[in-house]
Amino acid sequence: MSGDIVVRPDDREFTVQRVPQMTPDRPFKPQQLTRIDEALTLASRETGLIFSLYVGELPGNTRTTAEEMFAKLAQAHEAPLLVAVSPGQRRLEIVTGGASASRIPNRIAGLAALAMRASFASGDLTGGIVNGLRQLADAAGSGTA
Numbered sequence: 001m002s003g004d005i006v007v008r009p010d011d012r013e014f015t016v017q018r019v020p021q022m023t024p025d026r027p028f029k030p031q032q033l034t035r036i037d038e039a040l041t042l043a044s045r046e047t048g049l050i051f052s053l054y055v056g057e058l059p060g061n062t063r064t065t066a067e068e069m070f071a072k073l074a075q076a077h078e079a080p081l082l083v084a085v086s087p088g089q090r091r092l093e094i095v096t097g098g099a100s101a102s103r104i105p106n107r108i109a110g111l112a113a114l115a116m117r118a119s120f121a122s123g124d125l126t127g128g129i130v131n132g133l134r135q136l137a138d139a140a141g142s143g144t145a
Contacts, residue, residue: 039133043136047137049099049137050080052080053085054066054083054084057086062086079099081104083132087120103141105139108139112132115131116131
């Protein structure tokens, strides 16, 4: 019996439970988060505006909730822009104010929202967010102009 492995009933296999990369409270993979973070950073740096993103449930009236979030940003920054996405509710809100409103007219925000929704409808949440942020940043132009 040399070389045989004996397993006694009290021996237990050691396993580490893997946490899934994507769960309802973590809708993005690490690579997707990196792409989104990069898009936010570049948009803010290139325009001088503060681009912020919220992904999650927007309780109550989604527009009102997004505007309340924006108001908190506006207390800390002169030129914020908020993109709020609620995939479960199928809602998207883009809120501008102050300097960001003068540089990103409602028409441009609406076009960015349409492009984002098209990506979302095809199942590409990350791509929709990244492309929408780029479109908004392109419309805002350079902060030094």
